[in-house]
Amino acid sequence: MKTLILAAGALTASMAAADTPVLTVYAPDYFASEWGPGPKIEEMFEARCGGCDLVYRIGDLLPRLLLEGARTEADVAIGLNTDITLKARASGLFAPHGQDNNALTLPIEWTDDIFLPFNYGYTAFVYDKTRLAEPPASFDALLDAPDELALVIQDPRTSISGLALLLWVKAVYGDEAGAAWEKLAPKVLTVTKGWSESYGMFTSGEADMVLSYTTSPAYHLIAEGDDTKAAAIFPEGHYFMAELAAKIARTDQPELADAFIGFILSDAFQAMIPTANWAYPAVMPEDGLPEGFERLGVPDRAIFFDETEAATLREVALAEWLAAFGR
CATH class of the missing domain: 3.40.190.10 (Periplasmic binding protein-like II)
Known part of the structure; x- marks a missing residue:
């Protein structure tokens, strides 16, 4: 039973x-x-x-x-x-x-x-105030910064944030995007497959700046009580x-x-x-x-390509990126 x-x-x-x-x-x-x-x-x-x-x-x-x-x-x-x-x-x-x-x-x-x-969110370069007291105040200033400035970015072929950077540079520099990448490349410590690896390198002190988002410092501020992280806000606008x-x-x-x-x-x-x-x-x-x-920095201008524009620009923009990084 x-x-x-x-x-x-x-x-x-x-x-x-x-x-x-x-x-x-x-x-x-x-x-x-x-x-x-x-x-x-x-x-x-x-x-x-x-x-x-x-x-x-x-x-x-x-x-x-x-x-x-x-x-x-x-x-x-x-x-x-x-x-x-x-x-x-x-x-x-x-x-x-x-x-x-x-x-x-x-x-x-x-x-x-x-x-x-x-x-x-908006794509941005996040920095540590204790490592970089005076971050670049514009995209042009970032390109003109000393090559000793160590950046970590993500691969546009494998990362949505990396792809956003690709389109951001294309939006800001147009036909001169290839030249912009040539100026940025010597400052790039490494290109990672995804965001997590990049951000981990940044938080461990291996890089001065990392490709991330304007809201990334909110985590450090709210969850960790750490106000040493900030996003550099550029007048050229940020990719949405x-x-x-x-x-x-x-x-x-x-x-x-x-x-x-x-x-x-x-x-x-x-x-x-x-x-x-x-x-x-x-x-x-x-x-x-x-x-x-x-307390977060907010861009004055949102840059955005609709899906048709992004698809049209992606192949050319990726070729420019690959030429600069030799991959």
Whole structure:
């Protein structure tokens, strides 16, 4: 009898698990890590959805989705970026997000009905005030700085921040971008595959400046009580980047996917972003930004290429970069 009771209990639990709707969200590694925003988002959404299970599948987003195609198990993708939306859109894998773009508080106009921003930032060179008392005050000043100035940047072929720098330089210097890279190259200590390696080298004292974001010092200031990190703000402007979410067109959980996309613009989600993803929220929270964000440098000008412009410029800009770095 005891065996029958245990078996019945196991069967009931199995049936309950089978009845639990699962929302599968593809996300980058950092997003779902313990220090990323993913765990908090999972907790908050599951509390709202009334008995669903949010499951992350982490890895390179777009390459994986393109490889899987119509066979993908994803319901939502989160963590895409503004410089790959043309390729993503052409895949036909994504459906309209159905949200009101007028609710967004971005520094640029956003009209895309497929890809929904959940946060944004500006590419910048971050420095340590204890190592560099007088940082370059402009992009021109950075290029003219002594070659002893040690920078760490990311590879535009493997890093979204590296690609943003590529487009930033192209926006500022146009046809003279190749010459700008030639001037910058001697100051570059190394080019890393991704942001984490670069930033780790910077925080360990191996470099004077690192390619990062204007909001990066907020982490040190708020989480560590360290005000020695700052972003150099250039009058030429800074490249704007947004991180995006999108609904998978062939999802087998359309209502749950829609609920998640709608949750992204909620005040609870957006209020969590500044200190969970160390970025600006796509919609200003009701209580504003956390204390400490007012001390960050903010560019006077947001530089941004739309997806068509970025795709048109990328090949030429990458060739200029490769010529300067001999790779």
